[in-house]
Amino acid sequence: MESLKKRKQMKRNKGIVKTSIFRIVVLLMIIGLNWSGISAIGQTLAYFNDTEISGNTSITIGTLDFSLSSPGDFSPLATPDQSANRSIDVINDGTLGFQYQVYASDFSGDMDLCNALQLAANLDEGGAEYSGSLTGFTYNAGEFVEPENWEFIVSLPSDASPDLENKTCNFKFIFNGVQLGNCAGFMDIEEIENTISSGQWAVAEEIKINKVYYDVDADHGTEPANEWVELYNASDSPVDIADWTIEDNTSSDLLSGSTLIIPAYGYAVITGSSSTWDYWSIPGDVIKIVLSDGKIGNGLANDGDRLILKNASGYEVDAMSYGTDTYAFDPACPDVDEGHMLGRVPNGYDTDQASDFKDLEPPTVSVTYYSGTWYCGSTYTINWIAINNNGDDSELLIDIIYITDNDKNGTISDGDNVYLVEEKIGNSGWYDFYIDSCKGYCYYGYVWVKIIAYGPENFMVQGSDTGPRVFEPPVPESDLNAVACPFELEYEEDVPIDVPDISPVDTTSSEEDGVEADEPADEPAIIQDPVINVPDIDPIDTTSSEEDGVEADEPADEPAIIQDPVIDVPDINPIETTTSEQDGVNNEE
Secondary structure, eight states, X not given: OHHHHHHHHHHHHHHHHHHHHHHHHHHHHHHHHHHHHHTTTOSOOOOOOEEEEETTEEEEEOXXXXXXXXXXXXXXXXXXXXXXXXXXXXXXOSSSOEEEEEEEEEEEEOHHHHHHOEEEEEETTOSEEEEEESTTOEEEEEEOOSOXXXXXXXXXXXXXXXXXXXXXXXXXXXXXXXESSSSSOOEEEEEEEEEEEBOOOTTGGGEEEEEEEOSOOXXXXXXXXXXXXXXXXXXXXXXXXXXXXXXXXSOEEEOOOSOOXXXXXXXXXXXXXXXXXXXXXXXXXXXXXXXXXXXXXXXXXXXXXXXXXXXXXXXXXXXXXXXXXXXXXXXXXXXXXXXXXXXXXXXXOOSSSGGGEEEEOOOEEEEEOOOSOOOTTOEEEEEEEEEOTTSOGGGOEEEEEEEEOTTOSSSOXXXXXEEEEEEEEEOOSEEEEEOOGGGTOOOSEEEEEEEEEEOSSOTTSEEEEEOOOEEEOOOOGGGHHHHOOOOOOOOSSOOOOOOOOOOOOBOOOOTTTOOOOOOOOOOOOEEEOTTSOOOOOOOOBOOOOTTXXXXXXXXXXXXXXXXXXTSOOOOOXXXXXXXXXXXXXBOOO
C-alpha cells in the first residue's frame, strides 16, 4: 500500500513539474515577444497587454504607459511685469496604476536668464505645488489620478536687469513614472521640450500714450479717420516702435513704416488717415503713422474705450481707458466734450492713475487784417485774439503763416506755398507784416495769413484761424527797383583785400607863370566790393594860387560809387596837372 501511494505521489509531482515548466516557458515567451517590440521605443518603457490560456491556466500582463499633451510652448514673452505660461496634461494610456516625479533638466541658451526665472507649478487648478527657481524645480507628484493638468507659470523679478532682455532659455520637463505596488515595477519616462524668451522692458516702458483725440469736431475732420493718439518718448534714448501694436477694446493695429524711431523726448502721432495732417500743424521731427485700415482699433468710441500699446515682443508698454471702460483705470478717465482731448500733464507724467490725464481744450483763435488789395513792399498789421482755454492767455505761443495761391484755384490747398513768417512768438495780439520780395512774399494772386496758437502743454494743444483772402497785383515796372531784393553773394572763402589809399587830384596853379591851372581830370570810378571797407576819400583841392590872385575853379562833382562785387579794385595813381616851371605851359601827363 505504501509503495502504491508513493508511486501516485511521484506521478502527481511529475504532473506538477510539467505544468510548472510549461507555465514558465509560456511566461518567458510572452515577455520575450513583448520586450523585442518595446526595445525599439527607446526611453519610453510601456508594455503591451497580452493574455495566454493553457487549460485552466490564464496569464494576463498589464501595461504602464502615459503621454503628455500641450497646446503650445511658453508665451507671451517674460518680463518683470508679464509672466509666461504653459499647460501640460498627463494622460494614462496604459492599464496599470503608477506614480511619477516631474523635474526640469537639460538647460541651454542664456543661463543668466534661466537662473533668473521663477517658476510656479500648479496641479489641477489647485494651489502652487511648487514655487521657486526654474532651474531647481523637482516635485514628487505621487499616484496618478486622472485627469492631471499642470499649469506652469514663469516670471522675472521686478528688479530684473535689462541685460536679460531679448534672451532665450531652453530646457526639458521630465516626467518619470513607475508602477504602483511592491512587485517588480514597470516604468515610463516622458519628456517635453520648452523655450522661454524674455521681452524688452527697460526703455520700452518710457514710451507713453500721451494724448488721445477721440471725439472729433467739425473743424478737425471726421470719425474714425481723423482720430489720433500721441506717443511720447520720456527717455533720453531713441526708441524703435516698428512692429509695435496699438489696440482698443476690440482689435489691434500693427505700427509699420520706413522710419519709426522716436527721438529722445520726441513724439509720434498715430491716426487712421493722412488727411489728419491737414487739420493739425505737426512739427517736422514728429513721427507720423497712418494705419492701413483707416482707423484706430475698430474706431474709438466716444462714450468709453481703451488704448493699449504693446512692443514687438507683445509686452504691454502702456495703457489707458476712459469713459465707461475700466480696463486701465477704475474709475476711468472722464469722458471729454467733442473737440477736446485727454492728455498727460506734464508730458509723460505717469503714476498709473486716471488723474494723470487732463481734459484739454484747444485754444480759441480769431484773426483780422486789412482785406483790400495788398502790395509788394508794403506793411500790413495782422491782429488776432487767442484765448487759452486751459490757463493764462500769456502762456500761448503764436505761429504766423503766410499762404500764396500757387495752384490758382482761389482756395487753400496742397498746391499752395506756405511760409512760416514767425514761429513761437508771444501772444501780443498784433504783428506788422512786411511783404518782402527777398523772402518770396511778393506774389501775383490770392494770399492768406493764418494764426496758430499753441498751449503750454505741447504742440498738439493748438487752435488756429485763417484770415480773409486778399489779392496781390503784379508789381508795376516803375516800382520794380524799389521792391527788388539786393543781390546777395555767396563766397566760398572770405579773402581780405587791401584797398590802396587814393590821393586827391592836384590842381594847384603854377607859382611862377600866373597861368590858371587846367580843369582837373575826372576822377576814376571807385569800385566797391560789399565785403571791403572803402576808406574815406578827401575832397579835391581847388584852392587858388597865393601869388597870382586868380580864383580857383569849382571842384568837380564827386565820383559815382559803382557796386560790382566781382571786380578787383586796381591801384589808382592821381593825375598830375602841375604847370611847367620853365615854359609856363600846362604839361599834362
